[in-house]
Amino acid sequence: xxxxxxxxxxxxxxxxxxxxxxxxxxxxxxxxxxxxxxxxxxxxxxxxxxxxxxxxxxxxxxxxxxxxxxxxxxxxxxxxxxxxxxxxxxxxxxxxxxxxxxxxxxxxxxxxxxxxxxxxxxxxxxxxxxxxxxxxxxxxxxxxxxxxxxxxxxxxxxxxxxxxxxxxxxxxxxxxxxxxxxxxxxxxxxxxxxxxxxxxxxxxxxxxxxxxxxxxxxxxxxxxxxxxxxxxxxxxxxxxxxxxxxxxxxxxxxxxxxxxxxxxxxxxxxxxxxxxxxxxxxxxxxxxxxxxxxxxxxxxxxxxxxxxxxxxxxxxxxxxxxxx
Numbered sequence: 001x002x003x004x005x006x007x008x009x010x011x012x013x014x015x016x017x018x019x020x021x022x023x024x025x026x027x028x029x030x031x032x033x034x035x036x037x038x039x040x041x042x043x044x045x046x047x048x049x050x051x052x053x054x055x056x057x058x059x060x061x062x063x064x065x066x067x068x069x070x071x072x073x074x075x076x077x078x079x080x081x082x083x084x085x086x087x088x089x090x091x092x093x094x095x096x097x098x099x100x101x102x103x104x105x106x107x108x109x110x111x112x113x114x115x116x117x118x119x120x121x122x123x124x125x126x127x128x129x130x131x132x133x134x135x136x137x138x139x140x141x142x143x144x145x146x147x148x149x150x151x152x153x154x155x156x157x158x159x160x161x162x163x164x165x166x167x168x169x170x171x172x173x174x175x176x177x178x179x180x181x182x183x184x185x186x187x188x189x190x191x192x193x194x195x196x197x198x199x200x201x202x203x204x205x206x207x208x209x210x211x212x213x214x215x216x217x218x219x220x221x222x223x224x225x226x227x228x229x230x231x232x233x234x235x236x237x238x239x240x241x242x243x244x245x246x247x248x249x250x251x252x253x254x255x256x257x258x259x260x261x262x263x264x265x266x267x268x269x270x271x272x273x274x275x276x277x278x279x280x281x282x283x284x285x286x287x288x289x290x291x292x293x294x295x296x297x298x299x300x301x302x303x304x305x306x307x308x309x310x311x312x313x314x315x316x317x318x319x320x321x322x323x324x
Contacts, residue, residue, distance in 0.1 A: 005058050006047045009048055023097065028076065028103075029100065032067040037118050039062075039322060040123075041151070043062065055090070064118050066084075073102065104272075115295060116293050122152070126152045126237065128159055130264070133278075137160065137163050142208075143211045144212050147215045147216040148188075149179050151316070161185075162184075167184060167187075170220075171189075171190065175317075177189075183292075196224060207230075209227060209228060212225065219243075231258075240314075298323050
């Protein structure tokens, strides 16, 4: 089979398309013929050796997978050969076939096409876990989303609105913010032209935001934390800006607020039954037409490096997908 292979840590241009052996599933695994695989910002970090975990070289990146079951391990009972599925793998998705853990693979809704399915799991899984389990977002609260036009950010905007929050979307261009408005944002902040802290305070009548969703990091994190409401929750989702901020902890004392880590992949692994419940809720909302993933673009497998470069250059609104 063909796969995109990372043979050494570096930029997307170092990735190679090559023929590799087809993997064999263990008793608890499923072999999936990949129809589409979502591109996520962590993919750009993993290939550079900059992510929280480093796969052994060589490896194939790609985690957000949709496809057709080709082979099942002997312990798998909920899926069979020929089933259309989607799910999450730690790596291996930028390929024609991938191994998936049985607990991380789900039947694909018949009304969801493969590219949409491949754009769904990580973005909505992360944001749903963040807002529901970590922030315990309540109806009527104010949610500020940084990097709001990206994959997880746009999902957070959409889910926050669905959960009854007043949503403030913050992004780097007016074009990105227009998309956020389409997905339910009540107010917007262009943090390249407006002062983030001042604008948050103004939009909340001086109170501050109850929940901050931060997949960006860098200089924006402290400014947003300074505009957090009393007993607010600051969600650490990622560091797309490239810099991990150093936060003055006296801010948490002064505001009685919490800084809360969000690592959906670890949550899904440690608590698979809870994750399955969350995914089923998301599937119900999708089936009811309440969630509509936004696709920025679709690339062929051989063009996966170009897709990753697009992600690194901050040009993506919503999700991009690799399609076989």
